[in-house]
Amino acid sequence: MASSTARPSIVPPKDLESFQEHLSKSTRILALLGAGLSASSGLPTFRGAGGLWRTHEATELATPEAFGRDPGLVWQFYSYRRHMALQAKPNPAHYALAELAKKKDGFMTLSQNVDGLSPRAGHPADKLKLLHGSLFDVKCSDFFCKYTESSNYTDPIVPALAIPTDDADPTTTEARKARDLDIADENVDLPEIDLRHLPQCPTCKHGLLRPGVVWFGEMLPTTVMNDIANWMEEDQKIDLIMVIGTSAKVYPAAGYVDLARAQGARVAVINMDKNDMPASGMYKGDWFFQGDAAQIVPEILKSVIGEITEMPDAAATA
Incomplete structure (x- = not known):
């Protein structure tokens, strides 16, 4: 729900403007989530x-x-x-990504987290692939x-x-x-x-x-991996991949950044640590937003999803 209350941006205005301009034109978007997103909810790794x-x-x-x-x-x-x-409770970043999934048909989220926070935030199941269950x-x-x-x-x-x-x-x-x-x-x-x-x-x-x-020594879920492969192999370029709370240095996560980039995607990294960048590094035209994902993600997506307000928690009503 949009709000008329203005507040200062927590990211550099120039970077915010260029990212939101690209976001508005993007039709196929990928998000890769890691433990740093859950840390924003106070959940230990x-x-x-x-x-x-x-x-x-x-x-x-x-x-x-x-x-x-x-x-x-x-x-x-x-x-x-x-x-x-x-x-722990889903944080504003979980809700922002769920809202983006509802507004953008061509948006897919790949999560390495098993904590259930994205589903509890109402992220549409068909646009959320849980790599580790x-x-x-x-x-x-x-x-x-x-x-x-x-x-x-x-x-x-x-x-x-x-x-x-x-x-x-x-x-x-x-x-x-x-x-x-x-x-x-x-x-x-x-x-x-x-x-x-x-x-x-x-x-x-x-x-x-x-x-x-998925335990150590087990294969990643076949259905999930096939769904991701089919989405990425569609005959359309990927415009943007957001890497949130993960260094994306371990495969298969690292490979998704490379595959998206090979299909034309620009990369936006949201992380607390400036050194936590994808294995392939950062290219000209990419963005690095340093700080708490719970604050940054709703801010950079606001031009599409509006202001994030408190939403119901699926676990609270289960």
Whole structure:
């Protein structure tokens, strides 16, 4: 909704003017989102707090092998992540991108985030491709069962996972730091959860449900990748790619910047760190907007979407 209240621009006026002029003429636009966008909502990154969760390496829990060995432990980790994501709220950048998706037919968003904030902001599902899945999707872990469920915002997902999730929990990394305890100490008591009390598949009746995220060692979702490839291979040039909250140095994310540029796209980077630029660097005619994505994205898109006001949160009504 547009507002008549004027306020000073938070980006250089000349850059804002040239970007908005290009945006107004753009018919095919791509956005690539990373963890920096969620950080603007106060959500810690996956490897935050030194990459430790309750003295466990987060990266070692995000594997099929870890789930096979100890599904209770892995579910406790993901229950914690679901809870933290639900405590966070979509920020104005999420809402601005959702509004742009509604106003521009040729707009596609590729997100590396699993936190569910873009869907909760009302981003149209057909214009949002989740490269790494979502914490709020679940699927059966049985190889032969195809059961999936989307947008499950129940917290905790089952009663057995209702464990402490804030700093009152003495096993969290930050709580242990505050008590000057060695965060590498493995002697931390965690609940042992009976498999019968973990999320169960309602279809096959014997498989455990697992988080619908892409774990280390797994392929990115085929349907999502095919949708992206088909969109990018359409016989039309791409006018603009916005790289928001990500360095885009890791593939396939880095490749999308290169592909878009090869199809004529100009690049706009929105990031807190001036050194976080795409692997291919910046070209003449690109833009770098340094600062908080939650402030910058609504500002640079305002000429198309108007002023962003508070909108409903899908998780609040689930």
